[in-house]
Amino acid sequence: GDSVTQMEGPVTLSEEAFLTINCTYTATGYPSLFWYVQYPGEGLQLLLKATKADDKGSNKGFEATYRKETTSFHLEKGSVQVSDSAVYFCALMGGYQKVTFGIGTKLQVIP
Amino acid sequence: DADVTQTPRNRITKTGKRIMLECSQTKGHDRMYWYRQDPGLGLRLIYYSFDVKDINKGEISDGYSVSRQAQAKFSLSLESAIPNQTALYFCATRGDGLYGYTFGSGTRLTVV
Numbered sequence: 330g331d332s333v334t335q336m337e338g339p340v341t342l343s344e345e346a347f348l349t350i351n352c353t354y355t356a357t358g359y360p361s362l363f364w365y366v367q368y369p370g371e372g373l374q375l376l377l378k379a380t381k382a383d384d385k386g387s388n389k390g391f392e393a394t395y396r397k398e399t400t401s402f403h404l405e406k407g408s409v410q411v412s413d414s415a416v417y418f419c420a421l422m423g424g425y426q427k428v429t430f431g432i433g434t435k436l437q438v439i440p
Numbered sequence: 441d442a443d444v445t446q447t448p449r450n451r452i453t454k455t456g457k458r459i460m461l462e463c464s465q466t467k468g469h470d471r472m473y474w475y476r477q478d479p480g481l482g483l484r485l486i487y488y489s490f491d492v493k494d495i496n497k498g499e500i501s502d503g504y505s506v507s508r509q510a511q512a513k514f515s516l517s518l519e520s521a522i523p524n525q526t527a528l529y530f531c532a533t534r535g536d537g538l539y540g541y542t543f544g545s546g547t548r549l550t551v552v
Contacts, residue, residue, distance in 0.1 A: 337480060361538045363540050365540070365541075370545075371545055371546075372444070372530055372532075372543035372544050372545045372546050373483075373530070373532075373541070373543045374543070375540035375541065375542075378538075378540055380538050418482065418483070422538065426536075426537075426538075428485075428541070430482045430483045431482055432480060432481060432482035433482050
C-alpha cells in the first residue's frame with residue numbers, strides 16, 4: 330500500500346536558520362502530494378501541494394518540489410521564525426483519492 | 441465562524457460510557473472524515489462519508505460508529521469507551537478532486 334516517511338523530530342533550529350524537512354513516499358501511479366501544518370492546540374491546515382512531477386508548491390515562504398525520480402517532497406524554508414514552530418505533516422493522495430499521512434515532524438524554532 | 445466546527449473541544453469520560461463527538465461544516469462539501477491522532481502514529485482514518493447515504497470504514501473503525509445526519513453534519517460515537525481510545529480526534533472535509541482537507545480544531549478525549 331501507499332506510505333509516507335518523515336522523521337518525527339523534534340527538529341530544533343535557531344531563528345533565521347534554513348529549514349529542510351524530508352519526506353519520501355511509496356505509491357503506485359502518480360499521487361498528489363501535500364504538506365500540512367499543525368500549530369499548538371489547533372487542527373491541521375493545508376500549507377502547500379503539488380499534483381504532478383516537477384511541480385513546486387509554495388506558501389508563506391515554504392516550498393516543496395515533487396521529485397518523482399527520488400519519490401520525495403521535501404519541505405524547505407530559507408529563514409524560519411519562532412512563529413513557524415509547529416508539527417508538519419507530509420501526505421499523499423493516491424488511487425481512489427485515498428490520503429495517507431506521515432507521522433508528523435515537530436519543529437521548534439528558538440530565538 | 442470556523443469552516444469545520446467540532447464539539448466538545450475537550451472531554452473526560454469513564455470506561456464503558458457511550459460518548460458522541462459532533463462535527464459540522466459550512467464548506468458545502470459532500471466528503472467528510474474522522475481521524476484520530478496519536479503521538480508517533482500520525483493520523484489514522486476511522487470513518488469517512490462521501491455523501492449522506494455513503495459511509496465507509498477506515499483503517500481503525502473497531503469500537504467506533506458514525507452517523508451522517510445531513511450534508512453538513514457527521515458525528516462519531518464510541519459505544520463503550522476504553523482507555524486506549526484516549527486521543528485527539530479530528531473531523532475534516534474536502535471537495536471532490538485533488539483538493540486538500542479542511543480540518544476542525546479537534547476534540548481531546550480522555551477515557552479514564
